[in-house]
Every structure is written in structure tokens, then in C-alpha cells.
Amino acid sequence: MKRFALLTLCLLVVLGxxxxxxxxxxxxxxxxxxxxxxxxxxxxxxxxxxxxxxxxEVQEINFEDIRDQLGVAGPTGKxxxxxxxxxxxxxxxxxxxxxxxxxxxxKEKDFSPVAISAFTWGKELYGVPYAIECIGLAYNKKLVPxxxxxxxxxxxxxxxxxxxxxxxxxxxxxxxxxxxxxxVMSAGxxxxxxxxxxxxxxxxxxxLNTLGGVRGAQLFRDxxxxxxxxxGVDFNTMTTLFKEGKVGMVLTGPWSFDSFREAGVDYGFAxxxxxxxxxxxxxxxxxxxMVSSFSKNKLLAKAFLDEYVITKETMIALYKKGARPPxxxxxxxxxxxxxxxxxxxxxxxxxxxxxxxEMNSVWSAWSNAIxxxxxxxxxxxxxxxxxxxxxxxAIEQSRKK
Amino acid sequence: MNNSLTxxxxxxxETRSKSSFAMMIKIIILGLMNALAIWAVLVLFQDQQYGMLxxxxxxxxxxxxxxxxxxxxxxxxxxxxxxxxxxxxxxxxVFTIYVAFTNYGTGHLLSxxxxxxxxxxxxxxxxxxxxxxxxxxxxxxxxxxFLLTDSEGRQLVAVEGxxxxxxxxxxxxxxxxxxxxYDRLGDYERQSTLSIFPYLNKLQKLSFEHEGLELxxxxxxxxxxxxxxxxxxPAWDVITDFETETDYYAQDxxxxxxxxxVLDIGFKTTVGWRNFKNLFTDRRYLEPFVRVFxxxxxxxxxxxxxxxxxxxxxxxxxxxxxxxxxxxYRSILIIPYAMPAVITCLIWRGxxxxxxxxxxxxxxxxxxxxxxxxxxxPFWAKVAVLIVNLWLGYPYxxxxxxxxxxxxxGELYExxxxxxxxGWRKFQTITxxxxxSQLTPLLIxxxxxNFNNLNxxxxxTKGRPAIAGAIxxxxxxxxxxxxxxxMAFESGSGGDYGLAAAVSLIIFFIISGITMLxxxxxxxxxxxxxxx
Numbered sequence: 001m002k003r004f005a006l007l008t009l010c011l012l013v014v015l016g017x018x019x020x021x022x023x024x025x026x027x028x029x030x031x032x033x034x035x036x037x038x039x040x041x042x043x044x045x046x047x048x049x050x051x052x053x054x055x056x057e058v059q060e061i062n063f064e065d066i067r068d069q070l071g072v073a074g075p076t077g078k079x080x081x082x083x084x085x086x087x088x089x090x091x092x093x094x095x096x097x098x099x100x101x102x103x104x105x106x107k108e109k110d111f112s113p114v115a116i117s118a119f120t121w122g123k124e125l126y127g128v129p130y131a132i133e134c135i136g137l138a139y140n141k142k143l144v145p146x147x148x149x150x151x152x153x154x155x156x157x158x159x160x161x162x163x164x165x166x167x168x169x170x171x172x173x174x175x176x177x178x179x180x181x182x183x184v185m186s187a188g189x190x191x192x193x194x195x196x197x198x199x200x201x202x203x204x205x206x207x208l209n210t211l212g213g214v215r216g217a218q219l220f221r222d223x224x225x226x227x228x229x230x231x232g233v234d235f236n237t238m239t240t241l242f243k244e245g246k247v248g249m250v251l252t253g254p255w256s257f258d259s260f261r262e263a264g265v266d267y268g269f270a271x272x273x274x275x276x277x278x279x280x281x282x283x284x285x286x287x288x289x290m291v292s293s294f295s296k297n298k299l300l301a302k303a304f305l306d307e308y309v310i311t312k313e314t315m316i317a318l319y320k321k322g323a324r325p326p327x328x329x330x331x332x333x334x335x336x337x338x339x340x341x342x343x344x345x346x347x348x349x350x351x352x353x354x355x356x357x358e359m360n361s362v363w364s365a366w367s368n369a370i371x372x373x374x375x376x377x378x379x380x381x382x383x384x385x386x387x388x389x390x391x392x393x394a395i396e397q398s399r400k401k
Numbered sequence: 402m403n404n405s406l407t408x409x410x411x412x413x414x415e416t417r418s419k420s421s422f423a424m425m426i427k428i429i430i431l432g433l434m435n436a437l438a439i440w441a442v443l444v445l446f447q448d449q450q451y452g453m454l455x456x457x458x459x460x461x462x463x464x465x466x467x468x469x470x471x472x473x474x475x476x477x478x479x480x481x482x483x484x485x486x487x488x489x490x491x492x493x494x495v496f497t498i499y500v501a502f503t504n505y506g507t508g509h510l511l512s513x514x515x516x517x518x519x520x521x522x523x524x525x526x527x528x529x530x531x532x533x534x535x536x537x538x539x540x541x542x543x544x545x546x547f548l549l550t551d552s553e554g555r556q557l558v559a560v561e562g563x564x565x566x567x568x569x570x571x572x573x574x575x576x577x578x579x580x581x582x583y584d585r586l587g588d589y590e591r592q593s594t595l596s597i598f599p600y601l602n603k604l605q606k607l608s609f610e611h612e613g614l615e616l617x618x619x620x621x622x623x624x625x626x627x628x629x630x631x632x633x634x635p636a637w638d639v640i641t642d643f644e645t646e647t648d649y650y651a652q653d654x655x656x657x658x659x660x661x662x663v664l665d666i667g668f669k670t671t672v673g674w675r676n677f678k679n680l681f682t683d684r685r686y687l688e689p690f691v692r693v694f695x696x697x698x699x700x701x702x703x704x705x706x707x708x709x710x711x712x713x714x715x716x717x718x719x720x721x722x723x724x725x726x727x728x729x730y731r732s733i734l735i736i737p738y739a740m741p742a743v744i745t746c747l748i749w750r751g752x753x754x755x756x757x758x759x760x761x762x763x764x765x766x767x768x769x770x771x772x773x774x775x776x777x778x779p780f781w782a783k784v785a786v787l788i789v790n791l792w793l794g795y796p797y798x799x800x801x802x803x804x805x806x807x808x809x810x811g812e813l814y815e816x817x818x819x820x821x822x823x824g825w826r827k828f829q830t831i832t833x834x835x836x837x838s839q840l841t842p843l844l845i846x847x848x849x850x851n852f853n854n855l856n857x858x859x860x861x862t863k864g865r866p867a868i869a870g871a872i873x874x875x876x877x878x879x880x881x882x883x884x885x886x887x888m889a890f891e892s893g894s895g896g897d898y899g900l901a902a903a904v905s906l907i908i909f910f911i912i913s914g915i916t917m918l919x920x921x922x923x924x925x926x927x928x929x930x931x932x933x
Contacts, residue, residue, distance in 0.1 A: 026602050027599065027602050051595065052595060052598040052599075053596075053598060053599050054598045054599055054601075071510050075510075075511055075515055076448055077447075077448065092507055094665050094666070095507060095508040095665050095666060095667065096507060096508065096510040096511070096666070097510065097511050097515070097516055097519040097665075097666035098510075101523075103526060103619065105619070105620065105623070121665075122665075167757070167762075230755075230756035230757065231755050231756050231774070231777065232754055232755040232756055232774075232776055232777060233754075233756060233757065237751075237754065237757055241757070293519060296602070297601070297602055297605075298605060299601045299602070299604065299605030299618060300598070300601040300602055300605070302620065303598065303601055303620055303621050306620050306621075307594070307620075307621060357507050357508060360507075364887070367867075368865075368867030368876075369867075371777075371865065371866055371867050372866075372867055374777075375774065375777035375778075375866065377777075377866075393685055
């Protein structure tokens with residue numbers, strides 16, 4: 001009996017020290033941000049705490065883990081109140097029941113329309129957008145004094161620079177990457193999903209194997225055959241080649257600017273050249289703040305966004321760290337940088353990346369198709385037809401559930 | 402005297418006489434564990450994980466009993482292992498089996514109860530009713546009152562769950578310093594927007610009844626009328642959307658209306674054998690599956706064979722006393738084993754790169770005038786993966802062969818020399834058979850390891866290049882595990898954990914078969930004649 005008395009005593013002492021661990025998180029904001037954005041969020045969070053007397057904690061989580069982790073942590077009550085991510089996560093997060101619709105009231109008008117539409121699902125807004133990005137043509141001014149305006153100009157400029165023996169190339173797009181290829185395919189009218197009459201996307205209408213799509217994919221294969229573009233180059237190799245001055249032009253976005261600048265490359269950024277006289281419409285990605293549907297502080301989280309994040313000062317602070325054009329119009333007006341303006345210009349003519357969950361099967365089937373085309377294994381018509389078939393199957397299968 | 406005690410009694414006596422210090426330590430450790438268990442019970446209770454909770458309570462009681470009672474003495478040594486076996490092996494297996502029979506995946510993540518709660522907790526702002534600007538007032542006991550003003554100047558006072566017209570209440574606003582801003586509302590004192598932030602959690606729970614509708618805080622500056630967006634009726638298992646006035650019936654993990662419209666949030670539910678049926682009856686799944694299966698076996702067999710041959714060769718060479726600096730050579734040859742496989746794979750990926758890689762540009766182009774499309778051609782991609790795996794795997798084989806070689810008694814070779822056997826003959830009749838009999842279990846486990854070698858495949862080729870004509874996204878170098886991975890995380894609309902779990906189960910059965918084979922071999926080895 002003595003043993004049990006002792007045992008229970010030990011137990012109570014230990015319990016006393018352990019219990020405080022589960023203080024409720026009510027009244028405290030927890031934000032999940034990727035390493036790129038966590039430092040600026042920490043600064044902003046501290047500022048908010050000083051001003052509004054509400055503690056803010058920023059947890060740094062790897063970009064690619066945020067979406068999956070939310071699905072695990074959210075339902076058990078261990079998730080964040082607010083997360084920062086791109087709009088194309090929307091579909092998966094919504095059908096998994098993980099994020100909450102927002103209501104910006106009058107402030108919605110102060111945002112770039114393309115950014116608002118990117119974060120809109122059905123009739124409801126699910127995020128506060130703050131930055132936009134899209135790809136364009138980055139060129140090395142030493143090799144390409146003037147950005148080509150048309151695809152033909154791009155080919156003739158590229159030919160002049162290319163020298164296979166010297167490992168020098170006219171143009172590079174990372175492969176096999178549908179995100180970058182889409183811009184050129186879209187010029188001729190290719191689209192991923194068509195639209196329903198009510199403006200939502202229709203996953204049964206896939207327009208990647210339309211004339212424009214096939215022609216766009218073929219243009220890349222032609223560049224390889226003409227030895228203007230190397231085969232099998234990924235993002236890192238592309239960046240290295242560009243930094244070493246071994247490639248004249250690349251398709252990339254603002255995420256590359258820092259490394260180009262650091263390497264001391266005198267680069268320019270221009271819209272993607274027109275194809276057959278038509279303007280390419282690159283995919284647009286929008287970053288924003290979303291509120292977890294498992295947050296215990298929904299009103300607080302929304303008020304934090306409404307009162308503090310949607311202000312010129314915060315939006316400019318976010319812009320300065322992220323170098324992506326702001327989509328809050330009062331903040332955008334203050335931006336003077338020409339690269340940023342060029343990106344915004346490109347983006348406002350682009351198409352928001354579809355955010356419906358079905359995009360997952362689109363990416364993998366589509367990149368397989370691009371790979372087969374670039375490797376010369378299939379004609380572009382065949383490969384795109386096959387990709388569309390795969391996408392249909394995958395969507396049909398996921399519907400069966 | 403002692404002779405008259407039974408063994409049992411003697412043991413009990415010995416235990417009792419053991420220092421009470423050891424007993425104290427035991428009790429402290431047990432106490433700590435129980436405390437941890439109680440804490441975990443509270444957490445599990447909060448998360449409503451009752452199954453886990455029961456298991457935890459029962460488990461802790463059993464542990465306490467076993468370590469306190471003398472009657473089940475021997476269990477004290479078996480128990481820790483058993484617990485870890487249950488946690489690390491049996492639980493994941495049981496869970497995988499369960500998932501294989503569900504639709505768990507994107508769109509079916511939450512349990513049904515949780516999904517329903519997602520709907521029923523949603524309010525919609527009634528935009529057909531006025532929105533009010535709000536002034537917030539607070540009294541000493543931290544209760545709040547609100548003065549609401551709509552765009553037409555109508556004013557309401559919201560307090561204690563009710564909103565009434567300003568005229569009809571005793572609470573009257575006071576502007577003491579006459580600056581046009583009310584300082585007080587009855588006994589309640591004015592609060593700035595800034596100062597109410599710490600109270601927002603409290604305020605989000607408040608709602609005020611007005612003309613049969615709920616008035617709630619929309620933002621720190623505004624109030625609006627809200628009503629529930631959805632309602633769930635358990636009798637019919639139906640969710641009603643008040644905005645569109647549509648009924649959605651629960652069916653196969655979704656809420657579906659009569660017009661086949663599907664509500665966004667689905668739920669997790671069991672689907673019987675459907676995942677397995679899809680795999681084995683649908684050609685679109687079966688064909689890539691068979692293809693991947695064959696390559697998986699080839700990959701595992703070839704990987705074992707090539708690493709074994711190279712490892713054995715090096716081990717035999719370096720076992721020869723005539724070779725100088727053997728220690729140095731061995732150390733150098735071990736290096737690939739010491740490097741993290743992730744880095745090695747990524748380096749190889751760069752080396753193989755068709756246009757920019759060193760292998761093509763420095764070796765093949767100058768020597769043969771021809772580049773190999775390593776990652777673009779299915780055949781060469783397979784060769785590339787095998788080369789990387791050879792690099793990663795031979796040091797292990799070399800190590801175990803070296804060890805095994807040293808255990809072969811020297812007399813055998815002496816006897817062979819007396820009989821006039823050549824070096825090759827000695828290897829053929831002594832070294833190789835003896836090595837093989839010792840190493841077969843290791844080779845089999847190596848096969849099982851490579852069967853599941855996601856690292857190499859995913860880091861070197863990601864399963865690519867794509868197979869022309871395949872209907873599901875499958876690559877030429879995909880092995881079962883990478884194929885499963887892609888299915889789990891890149892399929893249709895995100896993740897299909899159910900289907901992926903079904904494939905994992907199939908892999909599990911294959912590996913179990915191999916393990917069983919392994920055990921059979923092991924038993925056979927007991928009869929191998931011993932030479933010493």
C-alpha cells in the first residue's frame with residue numbers, strides 16, 4: 001500500500017509541473033509562414049503586439065509542407081490561425097474543409113481585380129492577397145541588347161548567340177515544366193479548364209490540346225532542334241547558365257532577380273514575345289493570407305488582416321522583403337522599381353493559375369507530355385492529346401469517390 | 402534453514418532484500434510514466450480520441466501491474482520490446498489496412514462529424530439588411546455594450562444579448578467633454594478600436610437578438626445581421642443550404658444534391674474493396690501497375706547482383722596480402738557509403754545531365770562523339786539509376802564480404818594448395834560457396850531494401866521519363882514505392898491515400914513473402930557444416 005501512496009505522490013508532483021503546457025491558445029495569433037516570409041512577419045507581428053496588445057507568434061514551416069501540415073494539425077486544434085500561401089492552394093484547402101471564407105467589406109475595391117479573382121472560390125473570397133507574380137523574359141543585356149518583341153525575333157537573336165561547342169545557348173526554359181510552357185501555349189488560345197456560365201472553372205472542358213497548345217509546345221521542340229535551347233535543363237542549371245553569361249534569354253519570374261543581381265548580371269525583364277502576333281498570357285500566382293477554419297480566434301484573425309495587414313505601410317513592408325509587386329493599389333502606387341512594374345504589367349495580362357484540386361493531375365500529365373515532346377518521343381499533337389486523356393481519366397477517377 | 406525454502410520464496414526474499422534505492426528509482430520512473438500518461442489522457446480527451454485513450458489507460462495499468470507485482474516477473478523483460486513492436490510496427494500496419502478500405506484523401510480529409518461541424522458553424526452576412534457602424538463601451542466588470550448606427554442614422558443599443566432602439570432603453574450616451582464623441586453609455590465607458598483587440602475573442606461569441614435575427618460583430622468597426630448558412634438534419638442525413646435553399650444528401654463521402662451538385666467539403670468514409678477492385682479490374686490502373694511491378698523486381702535484383710559482384714571483387718582483391726596500402730584503399734572505397742545518399746544522388750543527377758553534365762561532355766562526346774540522353778530515354782534512365790545504386794551500394798557489400806572472407810579458415814586454402822589448386826579454383830570451390838552461404842540472408846534483405854528504395858528513384862529520376870501511352874502518370878523508372886508515392890500525393894485531385902494504402906498493402910505482402918523466404922534460408926543454414 002505504501003508503494004502506491006508513494007507512486008501517487010510522485011505522480012501529483014509531476015502533474016503539477018506538466019499541466020501548464022495546455023493553456024488554451026485563445027487570444028493569441030499563430031501565423032504559419034515559409035522561411036522566406038517568416039522574418040518580415042515576425043517584425044510585423046511584434047509591431048502589432050506593441051500596438052494592439054495581442055500576442056502574435058510566427059511559426060516557420062517549409063513552404064511545401066504548409067498545405068499538408070495544415071490538414072494534419074488543423075483538425076486536432078494545433079494548427080495556425082493564419083497561414084500565408086499562394087492562391088493555387090485554395091481548391092485543396094477548401095475541399096478539405098481547412099480554410100474559412102473572408103469578408104473584406106468595402107476594402108475589396110482597393111485590390112487589383114486579378115488578385116481578388118484568384119482568391120475567390122465560387123462567390124466567396126478565401127484570402128487577403130498581397131503580392132502577385134508571373135513569368136516574363138529575362139535577358140542578359142550583354143548578349144541581347146534589346147528584348148525581342150516577337151517569337152521570330154527571339155529565334156533569330158537566339159541563333160546568333162548559340163554555340164553548342166562553347167556550351168552557349170540563346171534561350172532556356174526549365175524543363176519539363178508546364179507552368180513556364182503555358183505562357184507560350186496560351187498565346188494561341190490554349191487553356192487549362194474552360195469556364196462555366198457562372199464563371200467557375202469546368203473540369204470537363206480541357207483546352208490544352210487545342211491548336212494553340214500544340215503549336216506552343218512545338219515551338220519549344222523547334223528551339224531544341226535548332227540548337228538554340230539545351231535539352232533537360234532544370235531550374236538550378238538554368239540559373240547557373242544565366243549567371244555565367246552562357247545563355248541569352250530565359251523564361252523566369254521575380255524569384256530569380258535576387259540571384260541574378262547578386263551574380264552581377266546586367267539583366268532586363270520584358271513581356272514574353274508575341275507568338276504569331278498574339279500576346280502570351282502567362283500563369284499568374286498570387287500570395288495571400290488565409291484564415292484556418294479551425295482557428296479559435298477567427299474574429300481576431302480577420303480583424304488583424306482587416307485593420308493591420310490591409311494598410312499601405314504593411315503592404316509596402318511586405319513588398320520590400322518579397323520583391324513581388326503589391327496588389328493593394330494604394331501600396332502599388334508607391335512602387336517605383338522598373339522590374340516590379342514590368343512584373344505587374346505582365347501579370348495583369350495573365351491568367352490566374354487554376355486553383356481547383358483537379359490541377360494536381362493536370363500538372364503531372366502535362367509535364368509528362370512536355371517531356372515527351374521535348375525529347376522528341378511524340379509529336380506535340382499526340383502528346384497533348386494523350387495528356388488530356390490522362391487528365392480526363394484522373395479527374396473521372398477522383399470523382400468516383 | 403535455507404534449504405527448506407522453495408525457489409520461489411527464495412527469489413522473493415532476494416528481491417525484497419535488494420537495496421530499497423533501486424526500488425525508489427523504479428517507482429519514480431513508473432510515477433513519471435504514469436504522470437505522462439495522465440497528461441496524455443487529458444490531451445486525448447480534449448481531442449476526443451477515445452480509442453487511443455482507452456488503449457493508453459489499459460496499457461499504463463498493465464505496465465504498472467507488471468513492474469510492481471512479482472507474479473509476472475518474466476514479462477518485465479519482454480514488455481518494452483512488445484510495446485515498441487505494437488507502436489512502431491503493428492499500429493502502422495493496422496492503420497494502413499484501415500486506410501486501404503477508405504476514401505481518405507483530398508476532399509475526404511475530415512471525419513463526417515467534423516465536416517458537418519464545418520458547415521453548421523458557418524454564418525452568412527445578410528446583405529439585404531443594414532450594416533451598422535459601432536461604438537464600443539465597457540463597464541468595470543468587463544461587460545460590453547455597443548451603440549450601433551446604420552447609414553440612415555437609426556441607432557440601436559446592443560447589450561446583454563438584445564439589441565433595442567436607442568429611444569427604448571435606459572442606457573443613454575453621454576458626451577461629457579462635448580467634443581461630439583460619446584464618452585459613456587450608461588455605466589459603460591467608451592473603448593477605442595485599438596483597445597478592444599485583446600477582447601475580440603470574447604466579442605466574437607456575442608450575438609444580439611433583434612427582430613428575430615442575430616446581430617454580430619463583423620469587424621471592430623461594424624455590426625451586421627447574420628443567420629446560419631447550413632443546417633444538418635441527422636434524421637435524413639441531409640445538409641440544407643439556406644442561401645440556395647438546396648438539400649444535400651450524404652453519399653459516398655460527399656454531400657450531393659438532387660441535381661448532382663456537390664458541396665465543397667467531403668468526409669472520410671469506408672468504401673469496402675473499391676480501391677483494390679480499381680487496381681485489379683481497371684485496365685488503366687492494372688497496366689502501369691504490372692509494368693512498374695516488373696521493373697521493380699528487375700531493379701531490386703540487378704541492384705543486388707551488381708553491388709554484390711563489385712563488392713566481392715574489391716573485397717577479394719583487398720584481402721590479398723600482396724596488395725600494398727590495403728587499409729588506405731579500403732578507406733577510400735568506403736567513402737560513398739559514408740556520404741549522405743541524398744547528396745550523392747543529387748550530384749549524380751547533375752553528372753548525368755544530358756546537355757550540361759560531365760559524363761556526356763567530358764567522357765562520351767570526346768571519346769565516342771555521341772551523347773547519351775540519360776534521363777530522356779527509358780533504357781538509359783534505368784541504366785543511370787542502376788549506376789547510381791551501384792555507387793551507393795557496393796561499399797556495403799565490400800564490407801560484409803571482407804568480414805566474411807576473414808572468417809574463412811586459412812587451413813582450407815592450405816589444404817587446397819597442397820592439392821595444387823589454382824587461385825580461381827580456390828575462389829570457385831572454397832571462397833564463393835562459403836561466402837554465399839553466409840551472405841544469402843543479407844542479399845535477400847538487400848533485395849527487400851532495394852524493392853522499396855524510394856530515395857534513389859525519387860532523387861535521381863523522379864520516376865521519369867514518362868511512358869508514352871500510359872494513362873495514369875507513370876514513369877519508366879518508377880518502382881512500386883515511388884509509383885505509390887506519386888499516387889498518394891500527385892493523383893487526380895491531390896492525394897488519394899486510400900488507393901496508395903492499398904498498393905502499400907500489396908507491397909507489404911510481397912515483402913513479407915521475401916522475408917519468409919529469408920527465414921526459410923536461415924533455418925537451412927543451421928545445417929551448414931561447421932569447420933572450426
